[in-house]
Amino acid sequence: MMIDFELTEEQKSWQKKAREFVxxxxxxxxxxxxxxxEFPQPIVEKAKEYGLLALAAPKDLGGPGLDAMxxxxVNEELGKGCVGMQTTLGGNGLSSYPxxxxxxxxxxxLYFKHILNGELAAFALTEPGAGSDPGAIRTVAVRKGDxxxxxxxxxxxxxxxHAGVYTVFASTNLSERNRGLSAFIVEADQKGITVGKKENKMGIRASNTVEVIFxxxxxxxxxxIGDEGQGFKIAMKTLDVARLSVGATAVGLCKRILTETIQFVQNEKKNGKPLAASQYIQFxxxxxxxxxxxxxxxIDKTCYLKDSGRPYSKESAMSKTFATDSAMQLAETAVEIFGPCGYLRESNIEKLMRDAKVMQIYEGTNQIQRIVIANHVLKGR
Known part of the structure; x- marks a missing residue:
């Protein structure tokens, strides 16, 4: 398989735009x-001006309709800046794909009218008793006439x-578990929607994470969206894209951690010499x-497969797992190199380490990703 690593002019343009924004x-x-x-509303407003809230919007509706690469x-650049803010902006893509x-x-x-107007969207799948097992969802949608x-x-x-519209997954047949899931577009101004507890998180604190009650x-x-019972299939296809997005963001985080560490070892001295002179540090x-x-x-290979219209579920899971595990490993190594300085709240590394940890957990834990990968490998795919 030959992959052309040369970026197109359009890809370079989006990369540059995202970097300038960050x-x-x-x-x-x-x-x-x-x-x-606090919720970074001023940053969200600026992201709207840069077109970063509607990356998935089709071109024929006035959006950019970006390819996977x-x-x-864009997500890599956002990951370099702040994973929490990427999570906020990336939420619009996650909820759009279903x-x-x-x-x-x-x-x-209807859906992209909200997003192209600069509104945020939310993906409502996870429940208190249904994290990695969508079949355990207990939110129900009962049909009554129309x-x-x-x-x-x-x-x-x-x-x-903060969302103007939600993509909600609910069961239209609890006895069917996964096969009973259906997906719905629900506008936030509908009567009966209440925003509950706001989570006080260890990392990605710039993102809004809440309970939503219907x-x-x-x-x-x-x-x-689609027929009754198609919700699980739609959710899984969506999460394939989401895992690629998380992986790309983690690559950006890896590069940020590496940059911060290089700057530190070049400037910090021990016995009159920069830490960078130590072969141990160099290794x-x-x-x-x-x-x-x-x-x-x-990430590049997975983007290539997706943009070529080929299956990429295994590679998406691999990308998410390896990139986020790498981000956490790099953060741990950086804290060790920084020593006490890396453990202080005023250290950039301390924040980056807190942000890295959640990436191994959300959009399907890395343990679940390994199950996905193993299933593909055992079936020869």
């Missing part, structure tokens, strides 16, 4: 939002407290750089 608006403000846990390049994969033309136009009535509670919902929420039948840097490069290579 350097001008995210890097100077990341520490503030991490400390306070362009999206990965509509793109399973929705009809009118549903796609409407469904949705009841249930979603947790760990990114952007849930109490007798009436949704027209024409807001159901650590070599391993860090190699893992970052390998993670980027996996």
């Amino acid at each position: 350097n001008q608006y995210i890097v100077p403000n990341a520490d503030k939002y991490d400390r306070t846990g 362009s999206s990965a390049l 509509v793109l994969f399973g929705g009809n033309r009118e549903q796609i136009k 409407h469904y009535v949705i009841n249930g509670t979603k947790c760990f919902c990114t952007n849930g407290g 109490n007798d929420v009436s949704v027209p039948v024409n807001r159901r 650590k840097l070599a391993d860090m750089a190699t893992r970052a490069e390998a993670a980027e290579g996996l």
Whole structure:
């Protein structure tokens, strides 16, 4: 398999645009939002101006309709700046893909009207008793004539407290578990929607993570995405894309950690010499750089497969697992090299380590990813 690593002019343009946005608006403000846990609404407004809220919007609706590589390049740059802010902006893509994969033309136009107007969207799948097992979902959608009535509670919902529209997964047949799941477009102004507890997180503190409660929420039948029972399939296709996005973000985080570490060892001295003169430190840097490069290579291959219309579920799981594990390993190594300085709150490395940990957990834990990978390998795919 031959992959052309040369970026197109459009890909270079999006990479440059994202880098300028990160350097001008995210890097100077990341520490503030991490400390306070406030929602970065001013940054979101600027992201709208840069077109970074609607990356998945189709071109025929006025969006960029980016290919996988362009999206990965944008997410990598955002990951260098702040994983929490990338999680906020990336939430719009995550919630859009179910509509793109399973929705009809009118549903796609309805959904992206919100996003192209600069609104945030939220993906409502996870529940208190249903994390890695969507079949355990207990939010129900009961059909009553030309409407469904949705009841249930979603947790760990990114952007849930600020979204204008949700993609909600609910069971239309509890006895069928996965095969009973259906997906719905639910606009946030519907009566019966309540935003519950806001999570006080260890990392990605610039992102809004909340509980969302649906109490007798009436949704027209024409807001159901696809047929009844197709929700699980739609969710899995969506998570394939999401894992690629998380992997690309983790590559950006790896590069940021490596850059911070290089700067530190070049400036910090021991016995009158920079730490960078130590062969022990050089070996650590070599391993860090190699893992970052390998993670980027996996992302590039997965983007190539997706953009070529080929299956990429296994590679997406590999990309997410390897890149996020690498980010955590690089962060641990960096803290060791920085010593006491790396453990202080005013250290950039301390924040980067907290941000790295959650990436091994969300969008499907890395343990679940290994199950996905193993299933593909055992079946010879």
